[in-house]
Amino acid sequence: MEEHHLRVNGATHSVTCDPGTPLLDVLRADLQLAGPRFGCGMGLCGACFVIVDGHARSSCDLPVWAAQQSEITTVDGLAATGALHAVQQAFLDSQAAQCGYCTSGMIMSTVALLAENPAPSEQQVRNALEGNLCRCGTHQRIVAAVLAAARRLAAEAAR
């Protein structure tokens, strides 16, 4: 058991746990964030994706000790001001979910993509989401939502 300091959604948290504890478990159990979901525990499905220093990645296979120096964002932290983030709003507008279990991870991959490439092509969107699985087959709507979010963010930036 060791004390770890984490920067999550703009705040610093300290948690005492085994250094090998997966970040996902710390986020869900200690920080009580429901957004990152457990799907596979092996970095294979994307349900647990969070943004770590600007990159979307799995939190289920990232030991907490390795996440200490990083800035971490989860889907729970996107609507900090109360209003939905443009990407969340676009997912809602496109009704881009069926069960919605993959949605948190999809949104985090999208936020990271658009920060790096504000006007992706459809192919670039698909490539960026390659690590996110959706069993319900909502892919087409998700791609549409990402492209709509890019347009929305561009319009916001132009204002």
Place this chain on the structure above:
Amino acid sequence: MSAPTFPAGASTETQPAAGLPPTLAANPRLARWLGFSADGVVTIHSGKVEYGQGVWTALAQVAAEELGVSLSRVVVAPVITSDSPDEGITSGSRSVEESGASLRQACAQARSLMLGVAAVTLGTTAERLVVEDGQLTGPDGTAVTYWSVLAAHPGLLERDAGEPVPEKAMGSWSVAGRSAARLDLPDKVSGRPRFIHDLRLPGMLYGRIVRPPAPAARLAGLADPCLPPGVILVRDGSFLGVLAGADREAVQSAALVAKAARWEVSETLPDCDDLASFLRNAPAETVVVGEHRDERAAASAATTLAAEFTRPYIAHASMAPSCALARWDSGSLMIWSHSQGPFALRDAIAAGLGLDPAQVVVQHAEGAGAYGHNGADDVALDAALLARAVPGRPVRVLWAREDEMAWAPYGSAMLARLEAGLDAAGTIVSWRQDVWSGGYIGRPGTGGQPRLLALSHIEGGQPIPAALDGPPTGAIGSTRNAVPGYDIPDLLITRHRLLTMPIRTSSQRSLGAFLNVFAIESFMDELAAAAGRDPVDFRLAHLRDPRARRVIEQAAGLADWGARPRSESIGYGIGFARYKGVAGYCAAVAEVEAEYDIRVRRLWLAVDVGRVINPDGVINQVEGGAIQSASWALKERVRFDRTAITSVNWDTYPILRFSEVPQVQVRIVASPERESGAGEVAQGPVAGAIGNAVAAAVGVRVRDLPLTAEQVGRAIEAG
């Protein structure tokens, strides 16, 4: 433990009014279906559960429409067996048809009762009241609301539904029939607690199960696992579980127990690479499921074709491992579950544990998408067994991903042998279809047996009996859609259901229709080629039903069938079926590119699912069904060796990814007919269309799913 028996359903005491929708007749009390709370909210209670298919939203639309309130006032209550109307299992694309019909009539009756009271209060007649968002206004401008009426007459809905009253005509709908945003999505895009996995109860303990390493295994010994202090080990026969104060501790403890366990394992699984032999040779029960004979027509055959088609075992592979919570309190058991059949689960758990069903309450909580009978019910019993060790404390059990893949039931492997005769004019005159498969009906309660996984592991437990297939009506189980929907004079369809179950099977989205329609539609193209006809024309020549013809024509039109330039390695194919032979119609066209790999680039679908409550919801369901069907058809196959399942995670059970997913275009063909559900219509037609497009692209017919480059190579070699 003695063999569990299954309780009979409760008998109804009074006769319900004639002509009511069946689930309303069975649960006639109006207050069971809807309630009005002081804050201007209408709460509806359905027996159907939400699992991502959007049923709550559609049912809320039905209620809002019939009552005349805005959709935003309607809240859907989660199913709880102590309170909600028992509407059986949420499956088979029947929710809007069944629950929608009952809710609509219950709301119509509630509305008419409230209008009657309001008319007296306002000194007018019910006909003269104007209803707007729950406000009832008389000709003189004075008004009451549903809520004020019920505040004055709180018992008004505490009565049984009477004779059916008229419902709003579809032509005057303003909420139903229009696309509505899903009620559950705001929580889901925000990452708010919504799933059963997010449920935390005070004092809750975390449980994990240590499953045997193979379907046929017995715990032969358990060394001291040296568990951390406070961790509880639960052992009952070959059932092993641990309970800890935190999930991470439960996971670590489960790993210690797994290391300390010694299992006796038997080789019971068939040869993964020769399922056709296994299916053909296993003991089976043979029944005719469809027959009409015309020997003169059959004798006019000038050409006879025969072919065999197979599919492997396919996993549900839900995005979330199954999860449940349970708590024992002085002899009564409370369960939280994402089961598709909370009532059947209650009865199965009671039977399995020797309780009276009245001692068990199951409350539904949302899980990830379900596509048939997955691990939801099994994990509920796991939670109950662990919770029994700590009375009074809630226990939450989450399955490991590997257990979800290896232990949830699969859709069965299947073999279909088809034979048909064409007369000299190229018309089909006879059709034989033989289907070999494990049963598709194996949910808790089937055949009067609880069929919960842990019951086969606990002391004295028996293996889960082979899954059933329902009565031989042709539309149920493995032979769903085995009777072709075409006009064929001489027809004989036979089912061979396996009587042993080395690999557990049960219901999976569209049941046998996925393989049967793939086989029938592939074979239709082979027959069309033999007759020298275009596949679309050939199908239309064998279809009189105008709704069937319309979806085929519309899908072909969407895809620009016939006008598309043909090129090397690109192929187009069509597939069609009327789901179950009596439900929704769907036709699909696929565009396949077969260069280095098999890629489905586009799918065009036309569906006629009768009256539509939420058009965008229907399109969402059909798109999802089409993409999932493409994934099954192109990639999916559960692998195993002679002892154990080896497809246990996404690397060993790949599904379609973003770079591989086709573009899908869906058109709803408008229809005034009865609602018939959209969740499963696409599975068979999409597989058929892809199979035909692959054949067109590579020039050989691939009859074994999945349609991988490897299978294409094999078909080229064989051909």
